[in-house]
Amino acid sequence: MATISEPPSEGFRISQLIYDTRYRSLTIQVVATILIMAGLYYLANNAVQNLAELGKDFDFGFLGNRAGYDINQRLIEYSNDSSHGRAALVGILNTLLVAFLGCIMATILGVAAGVLRLSKNWIVARLMSVYVEGFRNIPLLLWIIVIFAVMTEGMPQPRDFRGEDAEASMILGDSVAVTNRGIYIPNLVFTRSLGGNEMDEAGEAVVPSSSFGDLALMVAVLIAGFFASGFIGRWATAKQEATGIRPAGVFWMRLGAVVVPIAIVLIVLGATLDYPELRGFNFAGGIHLRNSLIALWFALSLYTGAFIAENVRAGILSVSKGQTEASSALGMRPSWTMNLVILPQALRVIIPPLISQYLNLTKNSSLALAVGYMDVRSTLGGITINQTGRELEGMLLLGLFYLATSLIISAGMNVYNNSVKLKER
């Protein structure tokens, strides 16, 4: 009868903490925790001591105090009597505005440049290479300053637009004026604005105006229109799958679902365009896009567009040639090949880096400082800090804003990545 001799049970020895792989990881983690905690304690302790020495406390109450400075570009009501918190909000909205505009334009430029760089046309492909390499290899800050200088030094002054044979003239049917003080474009205004118009005695609007309510209504109607359009598309696909025949005129129905409601809203509100015109020494009316916004917007778009072009090119090249050939062999038209075979596969490669480029653009918008654009870093992280002396709190809030933005976008990206990931078994 075989006897199994138990291995002699040894007691736990201290050296096992280092030499036994079962315990070693625990040891390392405990040591690391102690070191990290000690480091944090050291930093926090120093901060407390330094603050005490300077007679400062850690308090966010300053956000409620009167700001006392003006902001030249504001999307919401703000005056120098508003609070620092309100100024920070104006800055945040300005950051988001330039980031939003920049993302749209960068995507258009980037996709165009990326596709054209693969063009069979030798000159076009080379030209796009020059664009991409030029913008990727020169600091963004330089581009922002250069475009700002082009706007302020190279464009005509408002007074050049005066007179019969003016040196400069407005473009696009006298609706857009490009001057060295910025670009003036027409504004959409309403004679029956939801925000209320200034009325004369007969009850007619004197000056057409626009309010936040009008804008919100338009956006809401537009979004609802897109949803309706998507619903029609799904309905048509379901019908096609059930019966084999796609209902006629789906494209026009989808277009109508978007266009008709918004057109009705515009007519009901009495929309007109408010054109900029020369009054006195400057243009009045319309929307004034300041040079700082233009320089920042164009530079960010061109710079990020060059990076997006490379992502798009890599994405298209990542779809193997066999896919194109196979779809031709199935008898698909080139447009179907692109839409049904190449793009769905290329997008899986393109979209994650595209979103991280959007993130970079948003973070790079903090270079607004170079041209005096009032973004969140210039209001909360600049003037507010200088006025209140609250560096610690101000920088903390600023950092948290950027961190929250980027974490939200990366979380969205992870969700997307998981949904399009190749399902491997």
Place this chain on the structure above:
Amino acid sequence: MAVSDTNVSYVRTEMLAESAPPAREAGAVKWIRENLFSSIPNALMTIVSLYVIYVVLAAILPWMINGIWDAGSLNECREIRDARGGSGEHGHGVACWAVLVDRWDQLMFGFYPSELYWRPVLAFVLFLAAIMPILYDTLPRKLLYLTAAAPFLCFWLLWGGSIWAPILVAAGFVLGWAVAKYASPAIGQLGATIAAIVVPILYWLVLVGPLAGALNSVLPIGIQSVQSREFGGFLLAFVIGASGIILSMPLGVALALGRQSDLFIINKFSVVFIEVIRGVPLIVWLFTAQLLLNYFLPPGTNFDLMVRVIIMVTLFAAAYIAEVIRGGLAALPRGQYEGADSLGLNYWQSMQLIILPQALKISIPGIVSTFIGLFKDTVLVVFIGLFDPIGFSNAIRADTDWNGIYWELFIFIGLCFFVCCFGMSQYSQWLERKLAKDHR
């Protein structure tokens, strides 16, 4: 039978000479037809592109080529231009490159003492010589000794001062190596590894300062010392860029390994560190370095703004590099990790011999583009009051001599950055092709 009599053969007996292809199917004509005018949209694009190129070149080339190199101020430039009777109506008839000649020293060296310009130049040459054996592995390996010594020599050349401080700091690394090598029989390998880390740190913290002072009083060897605030122009950009690149690489690898690690605390610490650094723009970190770093240091400490910037830039680039390398680590097939385990290699051996060489090879393009980004980002120091090339271009414009000069300076600065960054990206593509082992 007339036919048979004449004996006519209807089949050729000899080959015809090859005739040339039709003119439209050969040579330049064929190439142009295929590449530029293959279809109507294509032809339109070609014509539009040619027109754009013509317009741009017609505007820029005469302006650049006729540029004036020899003048003392912008007004002199304009006088020379008018004397030539050239196209001077708009005030921008020709370029005034004279500003580059006039302010060359400032753009390159900032406020560095002019009699000491040989030192940054020598340091730059030394730096190039030191990175050569890393960039090209066909060079003799003996040059790597120079590479090891170069950081200390460059530091000494740039900042000057006593030679003993860099020598003693370098000696700390030798000390660590010696402890690791000779102490292991006495206290075991693990003990020796720990000692090799702890002993040099203690040595640097406790011994180097007094020792350097003592040696300097006995044998004062040194050169004139230069303060950090005298650095400027491209010298500043290169110093910050090169230090950032060199220091961020090891830190980035460590963070990437930390993020892939199974150890919970280390993993979470790396994740938080990387995400926080990446989530916030560099400019905010630079302001943090300028405004806040003093809060977190013992009361009364105040160290160099340039060192703070280098620390921030290094941490920033390290977080990005960590993410790039993590991508490389994740892209390796699982079998590589399992193969290393089955050979009985421990963690560090498997990382060093199997995993990292492959992961780093995959990550080369990403790492180099991070380096390029870092080098470009060095211009951001202008916002915290250091004089990088863009800062100097503003300073030059503030001078009455050169008030109103924009494009010449922008073009020069842009060109310098373009040459450096484009060079780096071309090198990385060359290295990628050289290291590619598959799909031959």
